[in-house]
Amino acid sequence: MPQLFLIAHLAGRAVAIESGQVESVVDIGVVVPVPGADRQVRGLAALRSRVVTVIDTRAALGLPPADVQATRAVITHVEGHHYAIMVDSLEDVAPFELLPLSPGIVLDAGWRGTGCGLIERDGEPVLAIDLRALVPGLTAIAA
Amino acid sequence: MDDLLQEFIAETRETLEALSGEIIAWEAAPDDRERLDAIFRFVHTVKGSCGFLDLPRLARLSHAAEDVLDAVRSGTRLPDTRLVNAVLAIVDRIGVIVEAIDAGSALDDSGEDQLIAALEEGAVVLDQAPVPVPLRNPTRSVRLNVDLLDRMMSGMSDMVLARNELARRLRDEGADPSVEAALERLSLTVAEMRDTVTRTRMQKIDALFSALPRMVRDTGAELGKSVMLHMEGSDVELDREMIEMMRDPLVHIVRNSIDHGIEFPAERRAHGKRENGRLSVAARQSGNQIIIEISDDGRGIDTERLIAAMVAQGRSESELRALSEKAKLELIFEAGVSTKDSVTAISGRGVGMDVVRANVEQIGGRIELSNTPGKGLRIAIHVPLTLSIIATIGVGVGGQRFAISRQVIEEIVRVGGDAIRIDMLGDTAMATVRDRRMPLVDLGTMLGFDRDEDQARMLVIVGVPGGSYALAVPQVLDHEELVIKPAAPAVMVTGVYAGQTLPDSGLPMLLLDCAGIAAMAGLQFGREIAIDEAVVEEQAPRVSALLFDDLDGVRRLVPLAIIDRIEPVAIESVKFSAGRLRLSTENGIIPLVVQGEWAERHSLSVLRLRDGAAEIGYAIGEALDIVTLPEKIAPSRDVGPIAGVVSLDGEQVELLDLYWLFSTHGATRSDEKPPLCLIDGVDTAWMKTFLKPVLEGAGYRVATKLKADETAAVILTMNGDASAAKNGGAPVVRLRHDATAVDARDASVYRYDRDGLLAALAVSAGGR
Numbered sequence: 001m002p003q004l005f006l007i008a009h010l011a012g013r014a015v016a017i018e019s020g021q022v023e024s025v026v027d028i029g030v031v032v033p034v035p036g037a038d039r040q041v042r043g044l045a046a047l048r049s050r051v052v053t054v055i056d057t058r059a060a061l062g063l064p065p066a067d068v069q070a071t072r073a074v075i076t077h078v079e080g081h082h083y084a085i086m087v088d089s090l091e092d093v094a095p096f097e098l099l100p101l102s103p104g105i106v107l108d109a110g111w112r113g114t115g116c117g118l119i120e121r122d123g124e125p126v127l128a129i130d131l132r133a134l135v136p137g138l139t140a141i142a143a
Numbered sequence: 144m145d146d147l148l149q150e151f152i153a154e155t156r157e158t159l160e161a162l163s164g165e166i167i168a169w170e171a172a173p174d175d176r177e178r179l180d181a182i183f184r185f186v187h188t189v190k191g192s193c194g195f196l197d198l199p200r201l202a203r204l205s206h207a208a209e210d211v212l213d214a215v216r217s218g219t220r221l222p223d224t225r226l227v228n229a230v231l232a233i234v235d236r237i238g239v240i241v242e243a244i245d246a247g248s249a250l251d252d253s254g255e256d257q258l259i260a261a262l263e264e265g266a267v268v269l270d271q272a273p274v275p276v277p278l279r280n281p282t283r284s285v286r287l288n289v290d291l292l293d294r295m296m297s298g299m300s301d302m303v304l305a306r307n308e309l310a311r312r313l314r315d316e317g318a319d320p321s322v323e324a325a326l327e328r329l330s331l332t333v334a335e336m337r338d339t340v341t342r343t344r345m346q347k348i349d350a351l352f353s354a355l356p357r358m359v360r361d362t363g364a365e366l367g368k369s370v371m372l373h374m375e376g377s378d379v380e381l382d383r384e385m386i387e388m389m390r391d392p393l394v395h396i397v398r399n400s401i402d403h404g405i406e407f408p409a410e411r412r413a414h415g416k417r418e419n420g421r422l423s424v425a426a427r428q429s430g431n432q433i434i435i436e437i438s439d440d441g442r443g444i445d446t447e448r449l450i451a452a453m454v455a456q457g458r459s460e461s462e463l464r465a466l467s468e469k470a471k472l473e474l475i476f477e478a479g480v481s482t483k484d485s486v487t488a489i490s491g492r493g494v495g496m497d498v499v500r501a502n503v504e505q506i507g508g509r510i511e512l513s514n515t516p517g518k519g520l521r522i523a524i525h526v527p528l529t530l531s532i533i534a535t536i537g538v539g540v541g542g543q544r545f546a547i548s549r550q551v552i553e554e555i556v557r558v559g560g561d562a563i564r565i566d567m568l569g570d571t572a573m574a575t576v577r578d579r580r581m582p583l584v585d586l587g588t589m590l591g592f593d594r595d596e597d598q599a600r601m602l603v604i605v606g607v608p609g610g611s612y613a614l615a616v617p618q619v620l621d622h623e624e625l626v627i628k629p630a631a632p633a634v635m636v637t638g639v640y641a642g643q644t645l646p647d648s649g650l651p652m653l654l655l656d657c658a659g660i661a662a663m664a665g666l667q668f669g670r671e672i673a674i675d676e677a678v679v680e681e682q683a684p685r686v687s688a689l690l691f692d693d694l695d696g697v698r699r700l701v702p703l704a705i706i707d708r709i710e711p712v713a714i715e716s717v718k719f720s721a722g723r724l725r726l727s728t729e730n731g732i733i734p735l736v737v738q739g740e741w742a743e744r745h746s747l748s749v750l751r752l753r754d755g756a757a758e759i760g761y762a763i764g765e766a767l768d769i770v771t772l773p774e775k776i777a778p779s780r781d782v783g784p785i786a787g788v789v790s791l792d793g794e795q796v797e798l799l800d801l802y803w804l805f806s807t808h809g810a811t812r813s814d815e816k817p818p819l820c821l822i823d824g825v826d827t828a829w830m831k832t833f834l835k836p837v838l839e840g841a842g843y844r845v846a847t848k849l850k851a852d853e854t855a856a857v858i859l860t861m862n863g864d865a866s867a868a869k870n871g872g873a874p875v876v877r878l879r880h881d882a883t884a885v886d887a888r889d890a891s892v893y894r895y896d897r898d899g900l901l902a903a904l905a906v907s908a909g910g911r
Contacts, residue, residue: 030650032543032650032651032652032653033543034634034637034640034653035541035543035590035591035592036589036590036591036637036638036639037633037634037636037637038633038636040633041631041633041634043651044630044634044643044651044653045651046304046645046649046650046651048300048301048304049297049299049300049301049303049304049645050297050645051628051630051643051644051645051651053630053631053633053634079632080629081629081630081631081632083631135631135633136632136633136636137631137632137633137634137635137636
């Protein structure tokens, strides 16, 4: 059964995010750093009257920081808190069929935790990711 | 108390509604343990509540039903249909009484004895005449869904931010005054609305604490125990939902503490404790939790007796003994456990604790016990913080702002002041603030900012459980009331933040957790001492004082309580007359005390000081402020108008010596009626002319004739005048013409012996 997926670019790669995880897509303004927190936490940002925790996706994937900080983010709601997951760019939203990862494929260190399958877009396979896996400090991560 | 009653009614009504299903289910299956427990909890809660609401009828009914249900729970009675009916009749009756209380209508209590009697084993079944349910009185309160309130709150915050944005735009573009006025009006309304909306969701924890003093007193009195209650942190504002959920657990724990924990005075004496038991209830925020701590200095939990009681109920002894000490303590949370031999109306069988834990866990909280056998028990209820309004101080470090809860701040001092030192002990920094030594934590270093960038210039002295430390910060900004929400786990895991907030600036801000910072810095404080200190502090109430500039330019203090009023007076009403400076007032002349030049001035401000009887005026230059009088006073070298000097924000300020002022200047009494000295007999002309001013100066009223309703305190007459001494039982002082007495037995006084005369009068008139 096809599901709606948001196609985004993350650390230079195209990824598919299941739309149920996405609350909205925003441009993040000023980010207030949180001293002492892990590198994945870029800081806090105000989204209207809400405070969201901004996740540095490259750091969460264990990649070196980018030259230019991204400003677009996908807002997701996990365990009572809102997180802004930074993305490089967003492409479109379309229904796709979620397929399991092809046998024998082992993802790289940072991607291993978050990849949860793949979709096929115009013959090009795109990794489907679970945003919750990018959020640090959760009590339990559902598979 | 009315609020509490209303809440009790609303709650009972609600539980009853929820319970009606359970009751019917129980009727169908009397063996159903869960249903039984639910009904038991209901009557138990009603019993607990009406204990301190003083509702004896409800207390009697619920206590009786509780007894029977407990017997069923422990298996000594079987829940047959008759018993179920009897219990249900009581539950119904409780509902009827509650409605009657709400409506304020009378309800006769006939039949209640029968209801209770019907609970007895082998009682005759009675047909209850159905009681007409009185009509509900509509109340001016509604219960709302919390989600609705939450939506309202976030809508409100959005509105504030939109207003800010609009204001910014208008400022940038230079709008015309009429638009600005409209915006101003909008701002006011928005601010007011925000306050109101916030209050719909928040409540001071005081709402939870306010019932405690009365409850502790009543419970203590009922049991013949004397308990001193100490409360802390009652101004923390919390989610109403949370406050509601905490009410029952808190009441149960406090009652249990008094009933089970605190010993009888005689027993306490025998154990070398002070007779008054001490119970302390404190609320504080720590991290993303609210902790309510109830500690007593009673006997603690005797795990041996607990195990014995459980064994008596048929539990395996070896199994219980194998438990860890912590697990043994937690046995008190099991249903139906008590180490108490008799059941009282206060708390009963250790039930409650299972209810307490159920309630707390329902809201995602937990209970921690810390037991010192023979010394006391500390129960800490941890509940997650959903949101709270906290008065905060903003601090700036590394170009970023953080908030610190005002509640934990003892004071803020500037580095470099005379009384402030920072030293290094080895590699450990230590601050000395006016002879108080305490650990120093540099916030910038702690948060990983570059230390050289901005030097810490201010010390925020914060109190954490067990002690205080100085937090060094570069900047102290401003004071703000903030709505604090919990931060994401990834932020909380750092251990230095208590929550996050969105101030009007639109930039998120973090609230620092001072206890967490202390823990991160590895500070260790002893706990026992701190509790003692807190009690001592409480016993010394703070005295307010007026700070003023005196006429001689010196800044001085005078306790506020003594000041009747401050008023400006015209310089003409001040005059040096009859040996001293006096002030004419609307009702007479009072002594005026002046330190410094006054004659040049056009008018004076005068403090009218009153010690209850005497009144004096004290001329000052200018009243400045009302301050709290420091406890430490360095006494003055000489006796005089200055009692000593105190330190106020590092400044030396003199304190007026009231005792000296009144003993020196306040001789004439203006309030009290002076005792009447009756001059009687012949020679009254001499006495009137010569003695009257002397006597009046000494504080007597002088008369030569008594009015109808007067009695003389003392009668003065010339020696050998037989016409005197006819005026009732008043003592008589006699004067003689000769300097030396003719007769050794003669008790009279030489008429020009001023001191002797006044002394004799004083003795006779009764110690004046």
